Amino acid sequence: MRLRKHCWLFSLLALVVTPAAAAAPRRIVSLSLCADQYLLALADPGQIVALNRFSHDPSMSWGVVKARQFRGIRGSAEEMLVLKPDLVFTAGFGAPAALAVLRSRKVKIIDLPWDDRFESIERTTRLVAEAIGHRARGEALIASMRKRLSAVGTPPGRGRIAAYYQRRGYLTGQGSLVDEMMRRAGLVNLARKLDRPMLPSRMSIEQMAMARPNFLIVDNGGRIRDKGTEMLEHPLLRQAIPDSHRINIPEAMTTCGGPSYPDAMEVLLAGIRHADGKR
Numbered sequence: 001m002r003l004r005k006h007c008w009l010f011s012l013l014a015l016v017v018t019p020a021a022a023a024a025p026r027r028i029v030s031l032s033l034c035a036d037q038y039l040l041a042l043a044d045p046g047q048i049v050a051l052n053r054f055s056h057d058p059s060m061s062w063g064v065v066k067a068r069q070f071r072g073i074r075g076s077a078e079e080m081l082v083l084k085p086d087l088v089f090t091a092g093f094g095a096p097a098a099l100a101v102l103r104s105r106k107v108k109i110i111d112l113p114w115d116d117r118f119e120s121i122e123r124t125t126r127l128v129a130e131a132i133g134h135r136a137r138g139e140a141l142i143a144s145m146r147k148r149l150s151a152v153g154t155p156p157g158r159g160r161i162a163a164y165y166q167r168r169g170y171l172t173g174q175g176s177l178v179d180e181m182m183r184r185a186g187l188v189n190l191a192r193k194l195d196r197p198m199l200p201s202r203m204s205i206e207q208m209a210m211a212r213p214n215f216l217i218v219d220n221g222g223r224i225r226d227k228g229t230e231m232l233e234h235p236l237l238r239q240a241i242p243d244s245h246r247i248n249i250p251e252a253m254t255t256c257g258g259p260s261y262p263d264a265m266e267v268l269l270a271g272i273r274h275a276d277g278k279r
Contacts, residue, residue, distance in 0.1 A: 036067060
């Protein structure tokens with residue numbers, strides 16, 4: 001009698017568990033470099049059939065080593081017909097023809113928000129984890145990111161000024177992910193101090209040298225790759241802001257908000273502490 005009761009309970013559990021497991025998507029495609037990050041951190045490898053083509057570019061992709069295991073696509077309608085996805089992630093990107101094909105075939109499309117702060121990253125983590133059938137992994141990732149960020153302790157910035165200076169003289173303004181990173185590190189964004197918008201905002205080399213921020217944050221690694229990055233290595237800039245107060249955060253860590261955020265924060269904090277150690 002007891003064995004029969006246990007068998008009945010197991011059957012009931014199977015009815016409850018099986019539909020949820022079957023609902024997990026099996027052929028996921030990402031058309032967004034930002035969505036790539038979340039899938040690489042949360043999905044089973046067997047669930048991913050393709051990622052954004054830039055996922056294989058080390059200068060842009062945070063998870064490039066892992067991403068190279070998967071096909072990189074442009075996201076054309078022809079590719080969608082071949083891949084036959086059952087779930088597609090975008091983030092404001094995607095060829096209209098491809099999206100039309102997906103909608104005509106009733107494929108689920110999730111357009112991820114633009115994450116410009118950690119709270120938004122947490123929400124997107126839960127959104128993706130739920131959609132791909134790995135809610136527990138999402139919560140574990142959030143807990144891990146929170147733990148890493150809490151290790152900051154007292155922010156070392158102490159209200160000093162920092163400028164995130166990019167190719168062709170673009171200055172990352174207020175309301176951006178990097179602006180939020182500066183605030184968390186205890187820095188004041190020069191663009192915020194000057195009341196510059198998030199984008200577009202530019203400063204000449206001469207203007208930056210005159211502003212003389214305490215820290216200059218760049219993403220070129222000290223290398224001149226083209227005309228756009230040449231100005232970041234200008235002698236006038238080097239004279240105004242010493243190398244010890246130049247912090248390089250690879251572009252791949254800040255292109256998108258996502259699981260790369262704690263890595264970017266650790267690089268920023270290490271740069272501040274390294275500069276202070278040079279004094």
